[in-house]
Amino acid sequence: MWSCITDFFTYETTKSVVVKSWTIGIINRVVQLLIIAYFIGWVFVHEKAYQVRDTAVESSVMTKVKGFGIYNNRVMDVADYVTPTQGASVFCIITKLITTENQVQGFCPESEPKYHCINDNNCTKYLNKPGGYGIPTGKCVRFNDTMKTCQIQGWCPAEIDYIKTEPMKEVENFTIFIKNSIRFPLFDYTKGNFLPTINKSYISSCNFDMVHHKYCPIFRVGDVIQYAQQDFMKLAHKGGVIGIKIAWMCDLDRGDEHCSPSYSFTRLDAMSQNNSISPGYNFRFAKYYKMDNGTDYRTLVKAFAIRFDVLVNGNAGKFNMIPTLINMVAAFTSVGVGTVLCDIILLNFLKGADQYKAKKFEEVSDTEIDSHINGLYRSQLSLRHDEKQSTDSFSFGHFG
Numbered sequence: 001m002w003s004c005i006t007d008f009f010t011y012e013t014t015k016s017v018v019v020k021s022w023t024i025g026i027i028n029r030v031v032q033l034l035i036i037a038y039f040i041g042w043v044f045v046h047e048k049a050y051q052v053r054d055t056a057v058e059s060s061v062m063t064k065v066k067g068f069g070i071y072n073n074r075v076m077d078v079a080d081y082v083t084p085t086q087g088a089s090v091f092c093i094i095t096k097l098i099t100t101e102n103q104v105q106g107f108c109p110e111s112e113p114k115y116h117c118i119n120d121n122n123c124t125k126y127l128n129k130p131g132g133y134g135i136p137t138g139k140c141v142r143f144n145d146t147m148k149t150c151q152i153q154g155w156c157p158a159e160i161d162y163i164k165t166e167p168m169k170e171v172e173n174f175t176i177f178i179k180n181s182i183r184f185p186l187f188d189y190t191k192g193n194f195l196p197t198i199n200k201s202y203i204s205s206c207n208f209d210m211v212h213h214k215y216c217p218i219f220r221v222g223d224v225i226q227y228a229q230q231d232f233m234k235l236a237h238k239g240g241v242i243g244i245k246i247a248w249m250c251d252l253d254r255g256d257e258h259c260s261p262s263y264s265f266t267r268l269d270a271m272s273q274n275n276s277i278s279p280g281y282n283f284r285f286a287k288y289y290k291m292d293n294g295t296d297y298r299t300l301v302k303a304f305a306i307r308f309d310v311l312v313n314g315n316a317g318k319f320n321m322i323p324t325l326i327n328m329v330a331a332f333t334s335v336g337v338g339t340v341l342c343d344i345i346l347l348n349f350l351k352g353a354d355q356y357k358a359k360k361f362e363e364v365s366d367t368e369i370d371s372h373i374n375g376l377y378r379s380q381l382s383l384r385h386d387e388k389q390s391t392d393s394f395s396f397g398h399f400g
């Protein structure tokens with residue numbers, strides 16, 4: 001019983017072999033130096049492993065578009081060309097409209113040439129299928145002097161969406177004002193994109209610019225599209241989606257002024273720009289009216305629009321003891337990894353590798369142990385145990 005206790009309260013430490021060789025000595029120190037440099041330079045300084053990070057940024061975005069355009073001899077203001085009107089982080093600026101006025105419920109010919117027909121027999125194939133602009137009736141009726149098309153029941157007359165119209169060029173000079181407020185919940189840190197350096201007179205005159213006005217929250221549409229490497233006229237014709245990204249990379253150890261937004265711009269629907277089946281972005285909406293006799297009529301609008309998505313992401317870091325300790329322990333442990341490499345070189349490739357092996361691994365055979373008396377037997381056994389472990393070291397084919 002007592003011997004069990006004394007056995008338990010012991011300390012074991014590894015026996016080391018010191019190799020006095022320039023080659024392996026230099027390799028060892030260089031490897032250690034590289035590992036230390038990696039941890040200090042990359043892990044601690046660059047990646048800031050001593051900080052806890054909060055990536056779950058909470059954010060609110062408010063937008064406001066300004067500018068007047070002229071379209072079809074009418075002046076268009078914000079209420080005409082921005083939809084939805086709430087000023088959220090996703091909004092559309094309409095650049096081109098195809099309007100079909102005074103539509104009422106009734107029967108009329110399809111407007112698209114693919115519904116061209118000679119007699120009713122050409123139209124029966126469309127029955128029970130959705131038509132272009134309404135439910136097909138199976139009849140062939142006169143569309144204009146030169147063409148007959150299949151008849152539909154629905155809102156009439158049907159929209160003619162292949163007419164060519166020019167987009168509203170003034171959109172290029174419209175401005176988007178973005179108000180963004182963020183919070184890092186882990187540190188309870190709040191900030192907005194109106195930095196303390198921005199005052200009222202600056203905001204009334206500035207325009208965002210990547211170099212000189214990189215914190216100005218007012219963006220000219222033409223600039224945004226240019227920063228996203230798009231051609232304004234092409235985009236205005238077909239429609240598209242532009243992303244305005246606001247990134248908050250904050251080092252909260254370094255004071256408030258080191259937490260600033262950085263803006264970047266991309267086209268989000270990049271896939272549709274080289275796609276001939278469904279290029280661009282458009283949608284339809286209608287305005288409804290009532291005639292004196294109570295029947296409804298409407299104006300149908302097919303709108304081509306540039307949609308802007310304001311995307312906010314963020315990442316804040318602040319010094320914390322736990323990641324610092326964990327990463328320091330990892331660094332110290334990793335310095336030991338150098339030994340692995342040095343052992344491989346020492347025991348296999350260096351001149352005199354066999355002598356090093358003999359020093360590193362002491363061989364004890366069974367017959368030797370048997371010949372010893374009990375007292376010594378135990379110490380030999382533990383030696384044998386150590387030796388077994390040491391075969392796990394990196395000597396190829398020595399014991400195997």
Ligand SMILES: *[C@@H]1O[C@H](CO)[C@@H](O)[C@H](O)[C@H]1NC(C)=O
Pocket residue numbers: 169170171172173
């Ligand atoms: C946009 O504004 C500039 C400068 O104010 C002006 O020269 C240009 O003609 C405007 N562009 C359009 C399409 O109105």
